[in-house]
Amino acid sequence: MKTFFLVLVSSMFVNNVIFARFLGICPYVGVSKQVSTSFGMGMAVTFVMTLATAMTYLLNYFLLVPLKIEFMQTVMFILVIASLVQIVELVMKKVSKPLYNALGIYLPLITTNCAILGVALLVIQLQYNFPLAIIFAFCSALGFTLAIVIFAGIRERLETADIPRPFRNVPISFITAAILAMAFMGFSGLVK
């Protein structure tokens, strides 16, 4: 139980995917103009990341390791993630129209979101067991959602601020991110 809790806190706050691991910066900068869209993106990432990690984890231990072809990890994982995103999109369109309308537009963007592949590779590297890997993926994605929603909230305010011209858009986003990352560093003593 203690390990579960540690993984939860560590993956969500201490080693936040964006502020500590630098994964998924592109959607973080690209899809964070409004709180509502960034929340949608966060939910889509949570859904796909948990599913993708489960699949790549099983694939790794039931196919790649027995066949001793672990060097194929990169190729296999990215293919699984890319096809998974396609399937999720198709299924969602058929099964739940409202869910598709809410998350659908973010799905194609997720294939190239390095957080998905990054987390899938990390759980293998950290040698987690299966339940722990799922918790890690789910909480990392929640950490991503947290970061992107906080940032979108700040960015909505920035729209009306008088920013020096060269700093508008992307540069100010990074400087805001720097301050947020400093705030998140406050968590760093929590879990060793």
Next chain:
Amino acid sequence: MHPYQEFTKGIVKENPVLRLLLGFCPTLAVTTTAVNGLGMGAATTFVLLGSNIVISLLARYIPDKVRIPCYIVVIATFVTIVDLLIQAFSQELNKNLGIFIPLIVVNCIILGRAEAFANRNRLIPAILDGLGMGLGFTLALMVLASIRELLGNGTIFSIPILTGTLPPIIVFILPPGAFLTLGVMIAAVVYFEKKKGA
């Protein structure tokens, strides 16, 4: 376009990081020291060059509908090659770059060049484009990494420069320093661009 320009455009005018705003994740993550920046830049350039060559040669035979998965497989193959090479020759670099070596696969610069350039150009321009973009990426990484290493540790390429004169500002080699330095760098590029245009 003149072949020479295919090469130079990636370095300044269309620098992938500073102008096209692509590939932020490795840029921010590995630039704690100049050596890491150079290593990452070289690895990415190799993959970019390889995938540009293969994709420009194969583009005619790949059906349009499945082109993106095909490109990803080509890119992933080159990433695996680079990954194994780094593991074989430099354990230290392998440890420092860690998970970001396999993550070259989702570096949007590479897929971006495949989709926007390599698949509709002949071999020679594709090679020049790959080299130029790779060099531009490497340069951006090296500048960012040098600033961070200099301010955060007082050295560049582990050669002491500021040690003794200025106390190291540790935050620059920590995550916030990465965001801050890159933000200021992009702002500086925008500023000088405006000045040159006016």
